[in-house]
Amino acid sequence: MQSTLRRTWAEIDLDALEYNYKTIREKIGKDVKFLGVVKADAYGHGAIQVSKLLQESGADYLAVSSIDEAIELRENDITMPVLILGHTPKEQVKNLIDYNITQAVTCEAKALEYSKEAQDIGKVLKVHIKVDTGMSRLGYLCDGDHFTTGVDGICHACSLPGLDAEGIFTHFAVSDEFGEENDDYTMNQFKLFTDIINEVEKQGNIKFKIRHCANTGAVARFPDTYLDMVRPGLLLYGYGEFANKMGLKPVMALKTTVSTIKTYEAGTKISYGGIYVTDKRTRMGVLPYGYADGFFRSLSNKYKLMSAEGPVELRGKICMDMCMVDLTDKYKVDVGSEIEVFGPKNPIEEMAAIAETIPYELTCAVSKRVPRLYERDGEIIEKELMLRA
Numbered sequence: 484m485q486s487t488l489r490r491t492w493a494e495i496d497l498d499a500l501e502y503n504y505k506t507i508r509e510k511i512g513k514d515v516k517f518l519g520v521v522k523a524d525a526y527g528h529g530a531i532q533v534s535k536l537l538q539e540s541g542a543d544y545l546a547v548s549s550i551d552e553a554i555e556l557r558e559n560d561i562t563m564p565v566l567i568l569g570h571t572p573k574e575q576v577k578n579l580i581d582y583n584i585t586q587a588v589t590c591e592a593k594a595l596e597y598s599k600e601a602q603d604i605g606k607v608l609k610v611h612i613k614v615d616t617g618m619s620r621l622g623y624l625c626d627g628d629h630f631t632t633g634v635d636g637i638c639h640a641c642s643l644p645g646l647d648a649e650g651i652f653t654h655f656a657v658s659d660e661f662g663e664e665n666d667d668y669t670m671n672q673f674k675l676f677t678d679i680i681n682e683v684e685k686q687g688n689i690k691f692k693i694r695h696c697a698n699t700g701a702v703a704r705f706p707d708t709y710l711d712m713v714r715p716g717l718l719l720y721g722y723g724e725f726a727n728k729m730g731l732k733p734v735m736a737l738k739t740t741v742s743t744i745k746t747y748e749a750g751t752k753i754s755y756g757g758i759y760v761t762d763k764r765t766r767m768g769v770l771p772y773g774y775a776d777g778f779f780r781s782l783s784n785k786y787k788l789m790s791a792e793g794p795v796e797l798r799g800k801i802c803m804d805m806c807m808v809d810l811t812d813k814y815k816v817d818v819g820s821e822i823e824v825f826g827p828k829n830p831i832e833e834m835a836a837i838a839e840t841i842p843y844e845l846t847c848a849v850s851k852r853v854p855r856l857y858e859r860d861g862e863i864i865e866k867e868l869m870l871r872a
């Protein structure tokens with residue numbers, strides 16, 4: 484590894500990603516398509532590399548949240564279908580079509596706009612209709628009194644010139660939460676979704692090629708919801724209790740190094756605000772990893788990182804570019820030694836629990852100044868520092 488990288492870096496294990504992909508594939512069976520969610524730079528792992536691996540491995544679809552993310556993939560040899568889950572301004576319809584990107588249609592107003600723009604340039608935009616069955620975010624409202632207007636709206640969108648409704652989808656709000664109430668909620672969302680599809684297909688005399696709704700929680704727990712395609716994100720990256728239960732592997736390991744070691748007498752205040760005071764003679768390491776790298780400052784004084792000699796405790800406030808750890812009695816840990824922030828030896832789920840958040844937020848937070856090192860067959864195949872992009 485180049486010396487410039489021996490600061491803080493993220494190792495992205497593409498073998499683990501491939502293993503996770505294949506394991507999920509086996510679970511869903513060969514008749515169900517696989518969409519890999521690679522929005523937000525593949526949850527911080529690097530959308531280009533992750534997408535390349537999924538494309539090579541035979542995945543069917545990718546999903547991102549914006550047109551910029553979609554175009555980034557197209558400009559990096561990703562030719563497989565890409566769906567934009569979120570909003571795209573109507574001015575971008577030409578780009579969507581030219582780059583062969585599929586767009587979610589979430590309401591009547593957008594259906595009309597997209598249809599008009601596509602007609603103006605004499606082309607057809609591929610779309611997936613988004614149905615709101617209980618997430619209360621994007622999508623055609625369809626519950627209760629909205630059922631009829633929902634069906635009418637979707638039928639209308641499907642009939643508009645310039646739009647090709649290839650698919651229809653919805654999103655589950657609590658499929659990853661346990662308890663009867665949550666299970667019922669998910670099942671009600673699913674029933675509403677299939678009711679809507681049946682009614683639209685009947686009234687509109689159409690047949691959707693791809694019906695999809697299963698996110699991570701549903702892929703793990705509700706095989707009845709797979710329909711034509713599943714849509715996992717977190718599961719693919721190998722985090723969370725469902726990934727653990729399925730024996731999937733965490734794809735990212737975030738590592739840093741000891742840059743400096745100093746020894747302080749008892750009674751020394753450490754870092755900003757002096758919230759930690761040494762209670763003994765303390766051998767303290769400085770790590771070049773701070774909140775500008777994505778380390779949540781709320782973890783100050785609370786978290787343990789992993790050294791070759793076991794856990795080392797954070798001491799004092801996390802700074803922008805550095806943090807301090809107690810290396811007393813860890814005599815083999817020296818300047819230059821590797822420290823794992825999270826990864827196979829220090830599960831991200833525990834870090835998330837202490838930070839009162841979810842693994843999603845932690846991998847997304849790994850900032851762009853942290854280089855990504857991509858490993859394939861045990862070797863580093865590519866380094867990517869996004870700051871230079």
Ligand SMILES: *Cc1c(COP(=O)(O)O)cnc(C)c1O
Nearest residue numbers: 520568654698699714715716717
């Ligand atoms: C992010 C997202 C997913 C993936 O969610 P996971 O919980 O990571 O599996 C699936 N569908 C939609 C619409 C999303 O926004």
